[in-house]
Amino acid sequence: MPYVVSATWTAQPGSEDVVLDAIEKLTPPSREEPGNRFYQAYQDPTDTSVFRLFEIYDDEAAYAAHGASDHFKQYALEQAIPVLANRERAFYETIGG
Template sequence: MDQNTVFVHAKWQVKEGKLDTVLQLMKEVGERSTQEEGNLFYKLHQSQESQNMIILYEGYINADALETHRNSEHFKNIVLEQVVQLLENREVILMNRLF
């Protein structure tokens, strides 16, 4: 990984009663995302303190690869059109590796 690598840390608070739906939708997003050229990894985590808090950790070879992901049909159709409405809160942080 070089200095152009972009990492995404997304923290989602899922609405009560919607966790199973979000996880099912995100399984498909994860499978499709890891097949994208330029994707290094796409990992979904669950908080130990709050079952409804989901953390995504993603890696892309550069900003263009991340942009390609964000413009993909599965991101638009599943994440933006379906998942976002099932969230109470959504925070996304873009990061570069320091060392």
């Protein structure tokens, strides 16, 4: 069953451009991962410090592979996450096909 991840990243004041840059660089290689079905980030138009990422993977192992990838390490762990004020993640399993 597909594995769904919903993440919310809130940038520290003044760090919005750093997070946006990281997401823009992280998205293309994430979409190319073998187990990735969908990867889309959004920025809140009324609070530009808030970013949401919606991801669908073949299974939990594919999500784990994403988290272990070089591009996740470089752009998420090393660039974006250090300048976040808050990071939330929620995990779901799909129902039906």
